[in-house]
Amino acid sequence: MDKGGISMHLRSLLTNKNRGIVCILVCIMALGILAGCGQNQVSDTSENTAAENAAGNEGDHLTTENSQAQTTDAFTKDTRISDVMNYPAFGDYGRLIFPVNSSYYSGNTLGTLSLTWYTEIRPEKTVEICNYFKDHADAGDVIFYDIYTDEEKAADPSKNDTGLFFFKGDPGAKFAVCNSGGGMVYVGSMHDSFPHALEISKHGYNAFACIYRAGYDTGPEDCARAVAFIFDHADELEVDTSDYSLWGGSAGARIADWVGTNGTAYYG
Numbered sequence: 538m539d540k541g542g543i544s545m546h547l548r549s550l551l552t553n554k555n556r557g558i559v560c561i562l563v564c565i566m567a568l569g570i571l572a573g574c575g576q577n578q579v580s581d582t583s584e585n586t587a588a589e590n591a592a593g594n595e596g597d598h599l600t601t602e603n604s605q606a607q608t609t610d611a612f613t614k615d616t617r618i619s620d621v622m623n624y625p626a627f628g629d630y631g632r633l634i635f636p637v638n639s640s641y642y643s644g645n646t647l648g649t650l651s652l653t654w655y656t657e658i659r660p661e662k663t664v665e666i667c668n669y670f671k672d673h674a675d676a677g678d679v680i681f682y683d684i685y686t687d688e689e690k691a692a693d694p695s696k697n698d699t700g701l702f703f704f705k706g707d708p709g710a711k712f713a714v715c716n717s718g719g720g721m722v723y724v725g726s727m728h729d730s731f732p733h734a735l736e737i738s739k740h741g742y743n744a745f746a747c748i749y750r751a752g753y754d755t756g757p758e759d760c761a762r763a764v765a766f767i768f769d770h771a772d773e774l775e776v777d778t779s780d781y782s783l784w785g786g787s788a789g790a791r792i793a794d795w796v797g798t799n800g801t802a803y804y805g
Contacts, residue, residue: 612667614648614660621647621667626674630681630700633748634670634727637698641723652725654718654787666731670702679703684759684766695750699759701766702731702746704738708775711782712743712767716760718787722751729786743776749792756788757795761804764796 612621622631636642636652644650647667648660673680680703685696706712715737717730726746734744745767749759764781771778785793796804 612647612664612671614646614664616647616664616667617645618647618650619645624671624674626671627681633681633698633700634667634702636719636723636725638723638751641719641725650727652719652728653723654720655725655728657728662732663727666727666735669704669735673705678705682766682770684762695755698748699750699762700748701763702726702734702748703774704734704744704746705775706738706743707741709777710742711780712745712774712776712778713737713782713784714745714747714760714763714767714793716747716749716756716783716785716789716792718785718789719751721753721756721788721791724748724751729789730784733784733786743774751788753791756792757799758804760792760796761801764801 618635621627621634624631627634635650641653642650647663650660650663651658670680682701682703683690684699684701690696701714713734715730715734717724717726717728719725719729726748730746734746737744745763747760747763749756749763760783764783767774767776767781768778783793783797785791
């Protein structure tokens with residue numbers, strides 16, 4: 538596994554016949570942004586007396602209120618990862634915010650989240666990204682797009698673990714696709730594509746973080762499909778497709794290089 542050297546590859550290439558010649562800037566960057574620590578709390582049980590049952594009922598009421606507050610208040614370093622995954626506004630894609638292969642990350646909260654092979658720990662960035670998703674999802678914005686159809690996912694269930702998280706910039710601006718590292722065995726987006734995409738969008742460009750199937754064949758195939766999806770839905774996404782950039786760290790750098798060099802049509 539390559540551990541993060543930085544390189545740049547620039548060349549012009551042909552994409553699909555009906556799209557002409559597109560200039561692709563392949564920017565390959567390695568950066569890790571990880572998370573700090575927090576604790577979970579447990580509540581005590583009480584004796585089965587009438588008075589204590591009443592107190593227990595009051596406790597249930599408080600628990601309900603806390604649960605409701607959890608769905609409206611901003612995420613913090615102490616927010617459980619499972620609560621972010623299951624946040625109602627995220628729907629099914631909440632689980633893709635974190636690696637689908639849970640053996641490659643540790644920690645129970647956003648503050649304790651740590652991904653394999655990443656050493657820079659910045660829990661405040663993890664919290665910022667999760668709240669970015671939350672704020673936009675709560676506002677009704679579309680922040681996640683499937684790149685494969687329901688029929689394709691039914692034929693190959695592994696494609697259920699793919700998609701694009703959208704960090705919207707200015708309408709009509711050019712776009713970037715960021716591919717995270719993970720040694721071709723998992724996708725470390727929280728620390729190696731979400732931070733880049735968020736910062737790119739702050740500069741007015743439209744940015745996408747590609748959630749791909751980890752693998753030397755499936756990774757570039759999914760990235761190429763993601764680029765094709767963006768071209769096909771350019772009007773809906775409000776992006777300029779005259780030029781675009783591919784970004785990647787570590788394994789994601791390889792994916793960006795292969796797709797940038799070979800073109801999307803090479804992957805079907």
